[in-house]
Amino acid sequence: MSVPPSAERMTDAIARSPGASAATTARPAGTIAGTPERWTVDAVEALFALPFTELLHRAQTTHREHHAPDTVQLSTLLSIKTGGCSEDCGYCPQAARYHTGVESEALLAQDEVVAAARAAKAAGASRFCMGAAWRGPKERDLAPVLDMVRAVKAEGLETCCTLGMLKDGQAQALKDAGLDYYNHNLDTAPEFYGDIVTTRDYRDRLDTLERVREAGISVCCGGIVGMGESRRGRAGLLAQLANLDPYPESVPINHLVQVEGTPLHDRLGGEPALAPLEFVRTIAVARLTMPKAMVRLSAGRRELGDAVQALCFLAGANSIFYGERLLTTGNPDVDADRALLSALGLATA
Ligand code: SF4
Numbered sequence: 405m406s407v408p409p410s411a412e413r414m415t416d417a418i419a420r421s422p423g424a425s426a427a428t429t430a431r432p433a434g435t436i437a438g439t440p441e442r443w444t445v446d447a448v449e450a451l452f453a454l455p456f457t458e459l460l461h462r463a464q465t466t467h468r469e470h471h472a473p474d475t476v477q478l479s480t481l482l483s484i485k486t487g488g489c490s491e492d493c494g495y496c497p498q499a500a501r502y503h504t505g506v507e508s509e510a511l512l513a514q515d516e517v518v519a520a521a522r523a524a525k526a527a528g529a530s531r532f533c534m535g536a537a538w539r540g541p542k543e544r545d546l547a548p549v550l551d552m553v554r555a556v557k558a559e560g561l562e563t564c565c566t567l568g569m570l571k572d573g574q575a576q577a578l579k580d581a582g583l584d585y586y587n588h589n590l591d592t593a594p595e596f597y598g599d600i601v602t603t604r605d606y607r608d609r610l611d612t613l614e615r616v617r618e619a620g621i622s623v624c625c626g627g628i629v630g631m632g633e634s635r636r637g638r639a640g641l642l643a644q645l646a647n648l649d650p651y652p653e654s655v656p657i658n659h660l661v662q663v664e665g666t667p668l669h670d671r672l673g674g675e676p677a678l679a680p681l682e683f684v685r686t687i688a689v690a691r692l693t694m695p696k697a698m699v700r701l702s703a704g705r706r707e708l709g710d711a712v713q714a715l716c717f718l719a720g721a722n723s724i725f726y727g728e729r730l731l732t733t734g735n736p737d738v739d740a741d742r743a744l745l746s747a748l749g750l751a752t753a
Pocket of ligand 1: 496
């Protein structure tokens with residue numbers, strides 16, 4: 405397993421940090437900004453090890469201290485530039501180097517994006533996320549995206565983009581165009597990162613997140629589980645997220661959808677690498693370690709089924725990606741989501 409040197413240093417830093425022995429109780433982190441305590445991977449792993457009912461009880465109790473318990477926020481994601489990506493993320497069907505059947509497409513026209521945003525709003529979404537399969541936007545790419553952000557914002561939606569790594573000045577340009585959120589996932593624990601991606605390292609991810617924060621854009625940052633990582637790996641990811649200062653406002657947790665032709669499909673053979681209840685535990689621990697964040701069920705929801713999703717809501721998930729596609733993988737259809745939320749008596753925001 406290759407370990408990015410920067411990631412090793414970050415893990416050490418966490419292990420040596422003040423409050424490192426804070427053990428299993430969730431820190432009383434009532435504020436998003438400036439929480440002084442830091443989570444050790446051991447402490448996060450101890451939360452995972454709680455009896456399931458105890459873990460869910462704690463998570464639901466924490467959830468109710470910070471969020472309406474009966475409301476789920478809906479986000480819709482549109483791929484504005486699909487396929488042909490130069491990166492080698494082992495889970496991703498959009499990487500040009502893998503043979504997944506995803507073709508490289510040009511950037512969508514602005515009127516197509518606005519039409520999709522209007523449809524999303526009409527279907528109940530409050531946030532519209534635009535995703536592009538880039539290592540990062542070139543300057544000539546960014547200008548039309550800025551126009552899209554302005555246009556979607558004018559439709560009365562919160563705006564989010566996921567465009568890859570940002571250079572100096574690009575985050576500020578997005579902020580000036582009216583961008584509310586920028587998504588940039590840490591994907592997995594630092595120690596596992598080199599097994600999944602080799603064309604960039606963990607430090608690159610953190611640098612972009614810092615640029616986003618400095619520009620005053622809210623951070624959407626989570627990861628993917630079910631990639632063959634250990635429970636300690638999941639704990640390591642959540643510790644990294646929770647120790648961002650401040651921790652992200654939105655935390656999407658993806659359950660890997662294995663796509664044929666990707667290295668992770670080859671490695672895992674198409675068999676789920678994570679038990680559904682372990683996914684629920686992951687959601688609960690995300691809620692306990694990041695009490696005020698919106699914890700979002702993202703890719704892989706369709707495979708989880710209704711009962712597991714219901715447990716995830718009990719564990720503190722309060723946001724979903726909504727709409728029939730998630731970049732290039734399927735999502736439950738809108739009617740199925742409506743039926744599930746109705747059966748659970750959950751309102752939408
Ligand atoms: S996850 Fe993003 S950066 Fe990685 S290959 Fe896919 S589109 Fe490219």
